[in-house]
Amino acid sequence: MFLFSVKCPVNDREKQWIEESMLWLADQFGSDTLCGAEVILPTPEYSPDPFRRSRDSVQKMMSRICEYMGIDPDRIQLEFYSEQDGILPANSPLLYGVPQTHSGTAGLYVPASSKSKRTRASEASKTRTGSRAIIAIEMSQLDNPSALMATLGHEAGHLVLDDKRVQRTREHYEHLTDLATVFLGMGVLTANAAFRVIKRYEGITASWKMSRQGYLSEPMYGYALASFAWMRGEEKTDWSEYLERNIWPYFRDSRKYLKKTQDTTLPIYARP
Secondary structure (H helix, E strand, C coil), X not given: CHHHHCCCCCCHHHXXXXXXXXXXXXXXHCHHHHHHCCCCCCCCCCCCCCCCXXXXXXXXXXXXXXXXXXXXXXXXXXXXXXXXXXXXXXXXXXXCCXXXXXXXXXXXXXXXXXXXXXXXXXXXXXXXXXXXXXXXXXXXXXXXXXXXXXXXXXHHHHHHHHHCCCCCCCCCHHHHHHHHHHHCCCHHHHHHCCEEEEEEEECCEEEEEEEECXXXXXXXXHHHHHHHHHXXXXXXXXXXXXXXXXXHHHHHHHHHHHHHHCCCCCCCXXXX
8 A cells, every 4th residue: 555655756758768768878888887977966076176267167177077977078179158148259160050049058069070051260260179079158157166067067968979879859869968967977966957046136135036957857857866876776875965955855756666666667787
């Protein structure tokens, strides 16, 4: 009777997609990659460099994320843009092949293999770019290093999927990119950044707004992280203590659901 009181936080369609996608990622990257992934936390240990609102600070952060995700940082060219200004840097090769509207974006990714028509500015910088992929960051992200780290992780996830020849026309491609960050150990950061309350103060007046970042919903992140722990055979997940309050209940309920019902297609690759 108790079993039926345990409810899965995601619906059947979302549950099936997460499990099938986690199995696909395990097939592509190997179960050893999953089990050996270090969970990256929002602590100084994983981001020890003093953060200043500068290209150099972002570049150092990008290099660390590449190290965590097993990517050669030399394969990525870092760029910046501003929605508020409504333009991209005039000398940026990012101008080619990118939609001119970026409303609500935190970052943009242009693969090295892009064959889109190039502008004169991009042609001038072709030699500098070489065969590198481009990750561009919206300047507002520099105000929140934790969200910035999550954005860099998501955009780097595109490169990881590119290496597996995943087409960007694939259904739920962006959702798969978010899920790849979970599989590779970046899930705490990307889940925490999925939904934030931003407070602003002008004199004695305070205002707030809700900010959505990423593609997986909070319940889906909760179930994805629980699936990650399940496949790794983790009885204890010390890293879950770092999940934000809006994510942790979904993770907790997902863990309970999997443990009590074992209603999953996911294997356990490592036994405690």
